[in-house]
Amino acid sequence: SYFGGSAWTYDPKRGEYYFHQYSPKQPDLNWENPAVRAAVYKMMNWWMDRGIDGFRMDVITQISKRIDSEGRLSGEYGSQIEDAPAGDDGYSSPYFFCSDGPRLDEFLREMREAVFKGREGFLTVGEAPGISAHRNTYITNPANGELDMLFLFDQVNVDCANGTKWNPIPLKLTALKRAMADQQQAVSEAGWASLFFNNHDQPRALSRWGSEASDEMRVLSAKAIAMLLHMHRGTPYVYQGEEIGMTNAHFTRLEQYRDLEALNMFKQRVEESHIQSAESMMDALAKRGRDNSRTPMQWNASKYAGFMPFNVPSQNNAQPWISVNPNYVDINAAEQMEDSDSVYSFYKRLIELRHLQPVVSAGSWNLVDADDECVYAFIRQVEQTCENAKACEADEAGLENDVNSSSAVAGDLPCASVKKLLVMINMTDSSVAIPAQSAELLRNIASSGVSHDDVMISTYSADHALKSLKNGTLAPWEGIAVSLQ
Structure with a gap:
């Protein structure tokens, strides 16, 4: 599993193992089964009928697997597909068998027909592990009837050594240029690009590629990173807190983390496989852990940054589910909304340009x-x-x-x-x-x-x-x- 441990978990009620690329609480559905697909489309139609504007689809490019003639996955007993070699942690990765599978285009077209035909004013965007810039062109081309946009990951994997984010390296700007150029050039004639550096699975781009050497450098680098992204061709996505220049959490103790991936990978890499020291892994978590982008939104300078009430008698012992970043006193929305030179105001200008200037939008x-x-x-x-x-x-x-x-x-x-x-x-x-x-x-x-x-x-x-x-x-x-x- 990408979250650590085996991707197979035993279900005592059924007496069988089930497959999950991610958490055991997130079993992979069998999209080869028409009844499963029909149930998914029924659920999606229910939400569309209620008036939602579309779907962001988690790891949607992993719904089609490479299976043998008997329908077995790699790793299943008797499978005709040879399993991938085990890594240093003792586990093989399901990534190559589960990403951009042979029926992906078929399933996406079927979904479009079953859920979105005859509807207007909706958006479909899919998280897309295993999808190249070239494949993005095909999937997002309206003529092919699949998805409107995809989230590709090449640009946020440029500072990973040995294929893992737990060995972070400094950004090499030419590597970022190559990744972005591949995506931009691929959609020059057809398809469309999603533009993002931040989301719930990534550390804060400001801490990752910018500067926190001083308040001045923090603000300037937040603007620079925003300008770099928003001036590209495509649709930019702004992740909560990015628009005010929120930073990494800078946690120093394992107990401060809440993310299943962080806790499991520390256990697997440090305590079980001994492929990384505790000090090295804590440094990696501080730089690349997902909880960096999951701390409470910093609305104002009050206790808990305005994320939740702090003076309600019945809630005296209540606390946020994860610690608030201590820099909320200086970095918060209330401080920036009326400041014409703030990171927030700069984001507003960038977005305004996309509406006013065709050269930026198209x-x-x-x-x-x-x-x-x-x-x-x-x-x-x-x-x-x-x-x-x-x-x-x-x-x-x-x-x-x-x-x-x-x-x-x-x-x-x-x-x-x-x-x-x-x-x-x-x-x-x-x-x-x-x-x-x-x-x-x-x-x-x-x-x-x-x-x-x-x-x-x-x-x-x-x-x-x-x-x-x-x-x-x-x-x-x-x-x-x-x-x-």
Whole structure:
């Protein structure tokens, strides 16, 4: 099991073992059985009839297994499919037999027909272990009638050594570029991309790839990571607390953890298999454990961060199910909602751009400076989108938009749309030179001059961005999106 121990658990009532890739409380259903599939579709229709807007489907790409001619899985007694070799922990992984199986497309098309045919205004997104960027193109292509979007994992596995997240390594920016580029290029003509770095199964991206060296660096790096993600082509997902820059929990004791995976893997890797020291595993949990993203939402600076009441007499002994991150006093929603320079306000600007600027929501994507280990840069480009060019010109001439605030954003009207955009993000704590390809692109527009109106958004102010462009350097965690038209 991915959560530790065997993936087979004995059921004394039936006198049989059942299969579970994850928790024993999460048995794998037998999708080969038509009655099982019909029951699932009936349940889904019940919810759709109640008015929900769709489904996020957990590990949906593992519903079809590779089975032998008798319907047996690898690992079952008498199976004709040879089991995978055991790892250092003594267990083989079911991953290769259970991911992107031979009937996956068939099952997804059947689901679409049985549940969603004739309905409008819904979304289907599936968690997709074992799915390549190329397969994502097929599954999310509307012409194939399967799912609207998938969550791929290559981009959040780039800092894992030896194929396990329990051996975390520092981020190599070029590896992240390759993973994101594969996904972007695969959906350039068909299909669609989901954009995420954070979710309930991942540590906080800010602690993982950003900086907590100071409050200033924390805020700047939170904005830089957000800008990097949201300026890609696809649909960005914001996980609770990400929009205010919540960090990892920084737990130091095993008893602080609640996640079954964390507790089981410590037992398996440290106490049973002895393949990792307690110190090393605790460090890995602090960096990569899922509980890092599951601490209570930090609403305000009151006790328990506003997650639950603390002054109700009948609940004097009540506590959150898991500890609140101690930094809630400084990092909370109430502190940021009226602060125009906060991480929260920056997220609002990024989301606004996606609605106002077609180049952000629909433009093509091309990586530049692919080998640079400090700066992540790419071009977004879109053809002329407004049919009434004269009206656009009038709107642009009359547009008065103050972009000299910190974390600047330009372009209040869809008509003031940018056609070609260079996005550059310095992903380090140090000032760095703008890399060669980006610098060359900027030289091509330097003769006409770069103004505030050309800076679509920046993690600093528009004034700061213009100085950086003139000097050919990016400050720590500085991100700039500048028009090249």
